[in-house]
Amino acid sequence: MKIGDTQIEAIKGDIVTQSDIEAIVNAANAQLQTGSGVAGAIHKAAGPDLDKETSPLAPIKPGDAVITRAYNLPNDFVIHVLGPIYGADKPEEDLLSNCYKNAIQLAEERKIKSIAFPAISTGAFGYPLEEATNVTLSTVKVILPTLKHVKLVRFVLFSEKDLALYQQKIEALKDTL
């Protein structure tokens, strides 16, 4: 489906194998180090040079986004965002929204055409997927019509169940455009 001039889509997959995408988003930790989940997969696939670039940029705050090269990943850039820890970093809706907004804004400034997101904060940080998806989609709905460069936003979900929820929410979004 398109919002403005930008295609949005949801697929089941792994964030580190999105070879047709210019920038992938990392659900990072404040220290921008490897860890569990998405951050672990991205640092492992990128190789140790990623850590050399991220270390001096840390720490970041919930909602912040920073951009680096992607090293051994099949992408040009990694945009690292720190999602809110559900129930601890407040207000969590705004902080989660800022992650998507700031990541897309960075991509736009760099004239990046395609960006792929994991479901930020919905793993170790405990954000319920349905609530997080509502925040995510209402954020992209507002920001996408303002963009010139970003033509594809892909949501990469790790399970069939998560993908089904995204697809249902994207369908519902169509009716509000």
Ligand code: ADP
């Ligand atoms: P956070 O700490 O922001 O919650 P996590 O990495 O723990 O981040 O999880 C975020 C979401 O990404 C979860 O829904 C998890 O199932 C999913 N996920 C974990 N690994 C991958 C991966 N390699 N590719 C895409 N999604 C992933």
